[in-house]
Each structure stands twice: as C-alpha cells, then as structure tokens.
Amino acid sequence: MRKILALTLALVVVSCSKDEELSVPKTIAPLPSANVPVQDFMWKAMNFWYFWQSDVKDLADDRFTDSESYTEFLQSEEDPGAFFDNKLLYIQDRFSFYNSDYRELTNSLAGISRSNGLEFGLVQKANSTEVFGYVRYIIPNSDAATKDIERGDLFTGVNGVTLTINNYVDLLFGENNTYVLNMADFSNGDVVQNDREVSLTKEAALAENPVFISKSFEINGITIGYLMYNQFTNEYDDDLYEAILGLKNLGITELIVDLRYNPGGSVNTTRALASMIYDTNTDNLFLKKRYNDKIQDQLTESQLEVYFTDRVGSNTIDPLGLTKLYVLTTGSSASASELLINSLEPYIDVIQIGDVTRGKNEFSTTLVDDRENSYLYTPTRVNKIKSNNQWAIQPLLGRNENADGFYEYTDGLVPDITLKEDYGNLGILGDLNEPLLARAIQEITGVTGKRSFTVENPIEILSSSKMFGPFKDKMIDDTVYDMELSLQ
Structure with a gap:
C-alpha cells in the first residue's frame, strides 16, 4: 500500500437541480461614493464561496454592520491584488489567485497562452x-x-x-x-x-496539444502502451480518446501514463481518462466534494458526488478495462494528475514511479463580477459581467475525496518506486532507455535496456515554465451541472 502525504486544485461548478436553489446570503453594499467595485466583488464572492471563509475573520458574515465600516475595509488596500492577498486569504492557502482580466484567465483554461x-x-x-x-x-x-x-x-x-x-x-x-x-x-x-x-x-x-506521445512496445510477448500527457485540457478530449483507442486497438495489456510535467487541469477530462483506463460503470464513485459549511449544508449527498462516465464528447467510451496502471510523476505533477491517481486507487493497482507529486487536492472555480449568476464565470453570460470590473479570482472552494474517503496528501503522493530525474541524464522522451520509462518497463517485464538506475544529479525542482503557464497547478472541475443560485 502506498504511503501518501498530499492535496490538489480544481475548478468546480456546484450541482443543483433546476427546482432547487442555493441561497446566497444578503450582504452590505459600500457607500455610493466609494470607487471600490473590484474589492467589493472580491469580498462578496469570497464570503460565499471560499473554503476557509469561517477561518478568515474579515470574511465573517457578521464582520460588518454598516456601509461605512464595510467601505473603510474595502478602501484599506488601493490595489485589488494586494487586497485579495493580504485581506482575504487563509494563511495556509497556497493556491488561490487573481487576474486583472478574466479573458486572459479563461483563455488559459483552454490551453492558450x-x-x-x-x-x-x-x-x-x-x-x-x-x-x-x-x-x-x-x-x-x-x-x-x-x-x-x-x-x-x-x-x-x-x-x-x-x-x-x-x-x-x-x-x-x-x-x-x-x-x-x-x-x-x-x-x-x-x-x-x-x-x-x-x-x-x-x-x-x-495552443499545446497535451497528447505529446502515444506509442506501444512489444517486449517479451507483452504489449505495453505509453502515453505522455502534459495537461488535462478538455478541448483535446477527442485527441486523448483517439490515443487511448489507438493503444487498445494495438492490443496493449499494460499502460504507462507519463504525468511527470502535467500541472493539472480539467476534472471532467480526468474522469474521462480514468473511465477510459478502468471502466465506464456510472455507478462507480469517482470523487466526492467538500465545500465550506455554508454551501455544504444546502446540498444533498447526490449533489456532492461525481461518478465515472461512459462518454467523452460525442463518443461512447470503449474502456481498456485495466486492473493495474503505471504512472510516472515528478514534483511538477499536480492537481488533476494527482486526482487521477487518487481516484483510481480504490479500483485498480496504481504503481507510481518517479518523485513525490506537488500535493494539491483543493478545487477552485473562476469567479467574475456577474452577481446575478453568483459570481460564477459562464461563457454564455460574458455580456453580464460588470463592464467596470474585468477582474477574475480563482479561489479554493473545497477538496475532493476518493471513493474510500481519502484526501490527505498535502505533502504529495509518494511513489511506490522512487526515481528522480537526473539533469545530467534526462534521456529522450518515449525512448526505451529514458530512465523513468525504462524503470516502468522493468517493473512490468523484469527486463530493461538500462544497466543502472543510479541518479548522480537528482533534480530538486524550484519551479518550472508550467507554473507560469495556463494551468499552473489548477484542477478545474468542469463537470457541468445545472445551477440556480438565489441572490437575496
């Protein structure tokens, strides 16, 4: 059994049926003369949605009793970014962030940068x-x-x-x-x-197609599939399924999924990939969500649960039906990458090879100044976003648990087989002698083209280009549900 230490990030849409409403509490308005539309939006959105709302004194429902005190607080930071960072975030929050232009942020979620x-x-x-x-x-x-x-x-x-x-x-x-x-x-x-x-x-x-390498190897009579997948980008779900289906048609019996540089992305894509790998039984629980108490208390059990899927886009999934999966990871494997591992663990044997992952299990969503839609960014409502406030925030809304209820891996998912990358010997991606791939093949077949897996110059990652790119280490839960929120 794996030793697991971690946590992840996602973008989430709350599940509510059309005949149910999630009540958003009434809040105080700033003074009419105050020019603080961004700070006002940030506070109200965080007061309702933020996972740690009850732990931040200034986000308490009863924090302000009149417009004067509320306005004074909003004006305490002239820069909205400083207001978000210094006034609204819980001390242990490593991942919530803002963007001064919602279009830049939402484009990034499509893998465009x-x-x-x-x-x-x-x-x-x-x-x-x-x-x-x-x-x-x-x-x-x-x-x-x-x-x-x-x-x-x-x-x-x-x-x-x-x-x-x-x-x-x-x-x-x-x-x-x-x-x-x-x-x-x-x-x-x-x-x-x-x-x-x-x-x-x-x-x-x-735009980057995240399906970077898809190939197979025939070794000692075993057909092994290898998929290097670099972002969970839902715009490329058809490409992902085509790659998996291609490997299935080649008759693979083992699969190595390389997530070493995958910072995360779409939960819906993660669920689809898990279903392609394992099974499409929609009675199997993929994940369960936990929000702050204000939201959690209004939702039913079924509204908090997400199940495996039998479809991706217009395709009916023909799954691989594997009982074992090999996953390559580094410290840059984050959020949705970790979600794939954690959510498959209750169902199949996941052999993790490489380095400890980043550790990110909280989910988030994009919030904008569309108050009639409870601040949720919805592409069909862009004309409803306040023209004098184009800012967006991406706060943590909660955490995901797998079917066994496990979610505690804030220090990262610890590999079953530790093998750090060596900057003096990175190897060629997809080549049988590339160290991490070779180690996975050895685990499958007992045969390797490499004589030694000694790491002389282990990479202790400081950061990467991905951490400043579209997905950073976000986990975007775009499992789409009907939603109707009642603003008082």
Whole structure:
C-alpha cells in the first residue's frame, strides 16, 4: 500500500437541480461614493464561496454592520491584488489567485497562452542564490521548435544576466516578448555557462496539444502502451480518446501514463481518462466534494458526488478495462494528475514511479463580477459581467475525496518506486532507455535496456515554465451541472 502525504486544485461548478436553489446570503453594499467595485466583488464572492471563509475573520458574515465600516475595509488596500492577498486569504492557502482580466484567465483554461514553446524546469544551485534551467521538451509548431535547442539543454542566464532566486521570474516570465538564453554545459558536477546563445520569441495564443506521445512496445510477448500527457485540457478530449483507442486497438495489456510535467487541469477530462483506463460503470464513485459549511449544508449527498462516465464528447467510451496502471510523476505533477491517481486507487493497482507529486487536492472555480449568476464565470453570460470590473479570482472552494474517503496528501503522493530525474541524464522522451520509462518497463517485464538506475544529479525542482503557464497547478472541475443560485 502506498504511503501518501498530499492535496490538489480544481475548478468546480456546484450541482443543483433546476427546482432547487442555493441561497446566497444578503450582504452590505459600500457607500455610493466609494470607487471600490473590484474589492467589493472580491469580498462578496469570497464570503460565499471560499473554503476557509469561517477561518478568515474579515470574511465573517457578521464582520460588518454598516456601509461605512464595510467601505473603510474595502478602501484599506488601493490595489485589488494586494487586497485579495493580504485581506482575504487563509494563511495556509497556497493556491488561490487573481487576474486583472478574466479573458486572459479563461483563455488559459483552454490551453492558450503567450509562449515561445520552451518547457523547462528550474533548479537552484547548492549553497548559492544562482538558478539554472534545463529543457524538458519543446511544443511542436512553436518558436522554440525552429531553434537550435532540445531536451536536456541547460541555461544559466537571460540576456547576459545570470539567473538567481531573486530575478528569474522577471527575466523568464516578465513582459519581454523576446529574450536570449545563455546556454550552459554540465561539467565536473557543475553547470557552467558556455558561449552559445538561443533567442526565443513568445507567440500570442499558442495552443499545446497535451497528447505529446502515444506509442506501444512489444517486449517479451507483452504489449505495453505509453502515453505522455502534459495537461488535462478538455478541448483535446477527442485527441486523448483517439490515443487511448489507438493503444487498445494495438492490443496493449499494460499502460504507462507519463504525468511527470502535467500541472493539472480539467476534472471532467480526468474522469474521462480514468473511465477510459478502468471502466465506464456510472455507478462507480469517482470523487466526492467538500465545500465550506455554508454551501455544504444546502446540498444533498447526490449533489456532492461525481461518478465515472461512459462518454467523452460525442463518443461512447470503449474502456481498456485495466486492473493495474503505471504512472510516472515528478514534483511538477499536480492537481488533476494527482486526482487521477487518487481516484483510481480504490479500483485498480496504481504503481507510481518517479518523485513525490506537488500535493494539491483543493478545487477552485473562476469567479467574475456577474452577481446575478453568483459570481460564477459562464461563457454564455460574458455580456453580464460588470463592464467596470474585468477582474477574475480563482479561489479554493473545497477538496475532493476518493471513493474510500481519502484526501490527505498535502505533502504529495509518494511513489511506490522512487526515481528522480537526473539533469545530467534526462534521456529522450518515449525512448526505451529514458530512465523513468525504462524503470516502468522493468517493473512490468523484469527486463530493461538500462544497466543502472543510479541518479548522480537528482533534480530538486524550484519551479518550472508550467507554473507560469495556463494551468499552473489548477484542477478545474468542469463537470457541468445545472445551477440556480438565489441572490437575496
């Protein structure tokens, strides 16, 4: 039995039938002369939806008794972002965030972002403030795909400036559309800058198909499927099912799902993938949701439960029917990736290989200033969002439990077989000798092309490009339900 330590994130739509209403309590309005529409929206949305609402003194239902005191509080931070971070968040909340433009956020949920197509990890040098990057993979049809750069390449600077713990965010993820990477070599146990430079330009609306690799291997009479899946993006559900169906048609009896760089995404896609792998029995519980008491007390048991599915898009799922699954993970595997593992655990044997996952089991949703719809972002209601407030927030709304009631893994899901990536020996993704894939194949067949799995330069991840990309480590519960909320 696996030792599990963690927690995850999701975007959720509350389940309510059309003849039932979820009551949203009446709140105080700010003074008419006050210019605080964003702060007012943030407080009211967080007061109702936030999982830790009862733990934040300033979000209490009885916190304000008149418009004057409420307005004074809203005006206590001129910057709405600072107001959200400093006034509304629970101290243990690592994942709630905001965006000043809801369109940028909602586009990101479709896997669309401004990117140069280079996906990389970042590591802090031992006993130093310096940081270096290593290339994980290149998104096809991107700017990086046209440049002389590939998986395993190292870099230590941007535009001639050495990366450090204090400047890497601005240098790599700032507003600059073009930057020059100062490349490096791995020499005598150290990462040393060389003379090579690579110029990269970020493109608007670059979309990544998360089905990165789908292939099979025939080893000792065993047909093994391998799927590298890099985001749970529901816009590509048909591609995902086509990949799984293709592997099924090849007669695979074992499956390795590579989630090592998958930061999360759609719960509905996660449920669909779990159903493709295991079974489409819609009586099997996939997850159960837990909200704050204000919401939880108004919902029935059936409204809190999500079951396996027999459909993906317009397709009826023909499942693999596996009783065992091999999953590759790193510290960058988060939220929906962890949900897939945790929700399948009660039904099949999940063998996790790699490193401890990020640890994120809370779910969230996108909230905007559409008060008639209880602040929920709904694409068909974009014309109802207040024109003087385009901000969006993505607060944690609750947590997910699997069919056994398990949810406590805030320190990450611990692998059954620990094998960290080695930045001195990353290998080629999808190749039989790539270390994590080779270790999974060894576990399945007892045979490996590698002579040793010794890790000489283990990657202790600081951050990655994914953490500044569309999905970060969000878990988006887009299992769509009818919803009707009563605003008083």
